[in-house]
Amino acid sequence: MTSHLGETPISESGYLQVRDLRVSFDGFIAIDGVDLTVFSGDLRFLIGPNGAGKTTLVDAITGLSKGTGTADFNGKDLIGVKAHKIAQLGVGRTFQTATVFEQLSVLQNLDIAAGKHRKNRALLTWRSGIPDSVAAAAETVGLTDVLDKPAGILPHGQKQWLEIAMLLVQDSKLMFLDEPVAGMSAEEREETGQLLKRIGSERVIVVIEHDMDFVRTFADSVTVMHAGKVLSEGSVEQIQADPRVQEVYLGRTAAAAEADSVAAAGSVAVATDGEA
């Protein structure tokens, strides 16, 4: 499959180029030959029905699941590399359920994320003051006032932001965000979207998202997955006009089959997949 952006990555900007990625679990093929090319500055959204393989794709690229094929990130193949080594190469991810260290303070959470930029022996020292990268990331996501609070007592939205701030402290150049705005209020979504736009100019960012309003507002480009394959790729308008995408989203309910507007495709997707 050819990306709408072309085959050859431009060497000056950051890129991720996935070729023929396959993942299977005991014979069940979860990812069936996926090609994907994303450049920095192109905020990419990954959408598709439940079970399409979106999270599995991210798992394979970040070293959580075993896969075959290649995932070239700025000239280095990530497939077969251990998860923590992949992270050291500048790849960061969040999880579907906000995973922060609940017993530790926001400051401690962020400080741990800064660890790969420190020497190992720094582990045996105490922290004095707030590291600059931590202060900057906390400022960016608006968590400066709660640095001393245990992360476990933060509201859901702030936990999601803490995760994003951890990626910023980590200084990941390739970020995978798994449903970053799930459970957020409208204002929080707006702020998160603006934040992703801001930080996305110099990073490769891939966002898995079910909220079609959010996708429409903030996506630079969209990749639609279905049954372990890339079904369609392009701008929001392009994929919404794609009859195959409409079939995947609309063909599943009788009521939806009657809907003919492209806009309806989005809202049905929310209604059927929003609970995931």
Next chain:
Amino acid sequence: MSSPTSPFDKFMTPAVRNAYPFVGWVICAVVLLLVFPNILGAVYISQFAQYCCLATVAVGIGMAWGRGGMLVLGQGLFFGLGAYMMAMHIQLADVPKGTAPAYLQNVGVFDDSTLPAFWDPFRVRATTILLIIVIPAVLAYAIGVAVFKRKVKGAFFAILSQALLYAFVTYINANQLQIGGVTGLTGLQHFFGLDLGSSDDQKLLYYIAAIVLLVSIALMIWLYRSRFGELLVAVRDAEERVRFLGYDPANIKLIAFVVSAMLAAFAGALYAPINQHIGTGDFSVTASIMMIIGVAVGGRTTLFGPPVGAIAIAYLQYKLSSEFPTFWQYFIGLLFIIVLAVLPGGIVDLPKLLKKAKYLVDDLLAKRKPATPAEVTS
């Protein structure tokens, strides 16, 4: 949803949080070095010296289990290794060269020609100390690499650590002529120039054991406050998340496990001369579980809970076993179950439980009140 905060949090201003480990440590030092030696008689002092050794093991368990989430059910393995290595050295040093150590004399062998070769390194004091440091560390490292790198966790790790201890105990029990068998190594007389039979020297050993315990607690104050300590808790609570931040969680767990094993070995090496005897009963599967119970009762995630809990349980065990020699274990088992059921964080959870109980009582009273005739008519 349970809150991750403790009831002490409202008192935990940053100043208090910074000061309390040091204040707590000073209190422990005063109690161990000034109070106990003056109120405890000659019999109790060597008993409490043993408790200090068990408390040192507990400090290590607190780190591995409480902070690191590794249920070290077989910590007696390292305790036993340290104890046996020290006891072997003492038995060799107690007799002139060429004469069999006491365990062989007990079975009628009087020259050391049948002594196994693995006893030889323990003739020299320096080698003995070196091996007490190195062997448990290397063994724990090997177990840790085999287990944590393969991402084995939870019950599998607990069972494995207990099985290794059981194998060690079985080996010793089955080898009377090599290592003393079920009888153990008895009648230890001297420890680096100290006469173990003298009550003055036993008191000195108490001080050594107390200082080792205090140093191990100080080590934890440092480690828990360090970035390593924060990372260890992070690994316990969300191992995968740590992995995606660029750390190998196995290495973090490995360090905690090796340190806890070394603490257990030091404690064992002191326990043998204080007790003047070491046998497999001192660190059997049951004894190791007792160590875990002490840590659980004291509060496994806290700094002072594990050593305080270990000393309390050891003392309780002594009292109960002399009062009720046949069924004292049921009491301790019951205590363990009660703690696990209502105070999963140990006795430090008691204020939280009382608060909950108070709410329940208040709630009941509030419900009952409107029903009283006085309230209705007025």
